[in-house]
Amino acid sequence: MQPDAKPGDIRFEDLNGDGLLDSGDKYKIGSGVPKVSLAFNVNLAYKDFDLVANFYGNFGVKRHNYTKYYLQRMDQNFNYGKDCLNAWTPENPNTDIPRAVQGDPNGNSRLASDRFIENGDYLRLNNLQLGYNLPKKACTKLGISNLRFYVGATRLFTITGYKGYDPSTGSTVGEMGIDYASSPLSRTYMVGIKFGF
Known part of the structure; x- marks a missing residue:
């Protein structure tokens, strides 16, 4: 499903088990209405x-922290958030920040996901x-x-x-x-x- 994924890339789950990563794998995380x-x-x-x-x-x-999403995307040519200093590397495998890569072949670093949803x-x-x-x-x-x-x-x-x-x-x-x-x-x-x- 993600044939070009490398260690440190974000991996999405095939929630409905159809072998595809598509809109059928979305689920309700919470509500922006209190x-x-x-x-x-x-x-x-x-x-x-x-x-x-x-x-x-x-x-x-729930809040979608778009600031965090934007500063951790690592697909643009501008400064990123300080959290990116803790990005995945072989020496730093225990992190929730994906590897720093320009042009992620799976496009995962640019997709909004539940990583950016906060209480x-x-x-x-x-x-x-x-x-x-x-x-x-x-x-x-x-x-x-x-x-x-x-x-x-x-x-x-x-x-x-x-x-x-x-x-x-x-x-x-x-x-x-x-x-x-x-x-x-x-x-x-x-x-x-x-x-x-």
Whole structure:
């Protein structure tokens, strides 16, 4: 079925046993649509301090790590990912990175496969804000009705096993479950003052 395969090449399995490697050997790996999406908020207050935290996450979702796929193809004339330094060689046979070869005779290094499907589950602290409200007595002395100081941040951390940039990418219609090397969402920090007369 793969007569030109060499040691270190990717080998595909004839799942339906018909002696051919074709669309009949495809199988469902998972879904880019999460089985569970959740969000929860935490609102705490103690004396003049308050804390607000917002978490969200997706579970039961698979992601096609297209970045990994593209950087490990080894069929183009450009730089590859650092993982390719661990490619199969006779001295390095215990690896999941195929041998480095230009023009793979079987075309295996260029085919998308379950090698690039990863668990896309994650839980993210999306927003965190800590505030302090000046007591009413002090506000009255300043001639205002209220004064609040706060600091905050967005996307402080994400708990995930996904190896791509961001497990929440590839969530738009038409791209469900595919991470096309999208830039990760940036972390932001803020400091603010809110007051009223």
